[in-house]
Amino acid sequence: MKFICTEDYYHMSRVAANIISAQVIMKPSCVLGLATGSTPLGIYKQLIRWYEKGDLDFSNVTTVNLDEYKSLSPDNDQSYRFFMNENFFNHINISKNKTYVPNGLELNEKKACSDYNSIIQSVHGIDLQLLGIGHNGHIGFNEPGGAFEKETHCVDLAESTIQANARFFSSFDEVPKQAYTMGIKSIMQAKKILVVVSGENKADIVEEAFFGPVTPKVPASILQLHPDTTVIGDKDAFMKV
Numbered sequence: 518m519k520f521i522c523t524e525d526y527y528h529m530s531r532v533a534a535n536i537i538s539a540q541v542i543m544k545p546s547c548v549l550g551l552a553t554g555s556t557p558l559g560i561y562k563q564l565i566r567w568y569e570k571g572d573l574d575f576s577n578v579t580t581v582n583l584d585e586y587k588s589l590s591p592d593n594d595q596s597y598r599f600f601m602n603e604n605f606f607n608h609i610n611i612s613k614n615k616t617y618v619p620n621g622l623e624l625n626e627k628k629a630c631s632d633y634n635s636i637i638q639s640v641h642g643i644d645l646q647l648l649g650i651g652h653n654g655h656i657g658f659n660e661p662g663g664a665f666e667k668e669t670h671c672v673d674l675a676e677s678t679i680q681a682n683a684r685f686f687s688s689f690d691e692v693p694k695q696a697y698t699m700g701i702k703s704i705m706q707a708k709k710i711l712v713v714v715s716g717e718n719k720a721d722i723v724e725e726a727f728f729g730p731v732t733p734k735v736p737a738s739i740l741q742l743h744p745d746t747t748v749i750g751d752k753d754a755f756m757k758v
C-alpha cells in the first residue's frame with residue numbers, strides 16, 4: 518500500500534482529484550468506481566473546477582457507484598443517486614446513461630443484486646475505485662463480519678452506521694436500515710484503489726484497517742492485500758500511524 522499524508526482536507530482532495538484526472542486523461546473511456554459520504558465531496562468539487570476550466574472531458578467515462586439505500590428513490594434527496602447527480606454528474610459532461618448506482622427502488626433483493634452484478638461485468642472492470650471508510654471499517658456498505666468473497670448484496674446496516682449517517686436525515690428513524698452494496702470481491706477486482714480519509718475521528722480506524730490484521734471484522738483491512746492501493750489522508754487522519 519502507498520500512503521500520502523497531506524496538510525489538510527483541501528490538499529487531500531486535490532491530490533486525490535489529480536490521480537483521478539490523470540486516469541481520465543490517460544484513458545478517456547475509463548471506468549471509475551465512485552463513492553458517496555462527506556469525504557469525497559472536495560474531490561468532486563475539484564474535478565468540476567478542472568472540467569469547467571476545460572482541462573477534463575468526461576464524455577466517454579463510465580461510472581459505477583458502490584452502494585444505495587434500499588427503498589430510496591433517485592429523487593429522494595438522501596439517496597446516493599441524488600447525491601451523485603447533485604454533487605458531481607449534473608456539473609460535468611458525463612452521459613447519465615453511463616453512470617450506474619444500484620437501484621434502491623427494486624425491492625426484490627435477488628434481482629437488484631444480480632442486475633448490478635451484470636452491470637459491473639458489462640463495463641469490463643473498474644479502472645480506479647474511489648473509497649471512503651466508515652468508523653467501523655466498512656467500505657461501500659460492507660459491514661464488519663461480512664464475507665470477503667461477496668459480490669453485490671443486500672446488507673442490514675450496523676447500528677453505528679445508521680447513527681453516523683443519521684446526520685443527513687431529519688431523524689434516526691428515517692435512515693433506511695438496509696442497503697445494496699457492491700461486494701468486497703468486486704471492489705478488490707478494481708485495477709487501482711484510492712482510499713480517502715480525513716479528520717481525527719478516522720485516526721483509530723486508519724490504524725486498525727491499514728496497520729492491523731486483515732480480518733472480516735474490519736472490512737477495509739482486505740485492501741492491504743490489493744496490489745495497487747493508495748491511501749490519501751490529512752495529517753489528522755494519520756495521527757496514530
Ligand code: GLP
Nearest residue numbers: 553554555556649650651657658
Ligand atoms: C457511508 C458510505 C461509505 C462511506 C462512509 C463514510 O456509509 N456508504 O461509502 O465511506 O459513509 O462516510 P464519510 O466520508 O462521510 O465519513
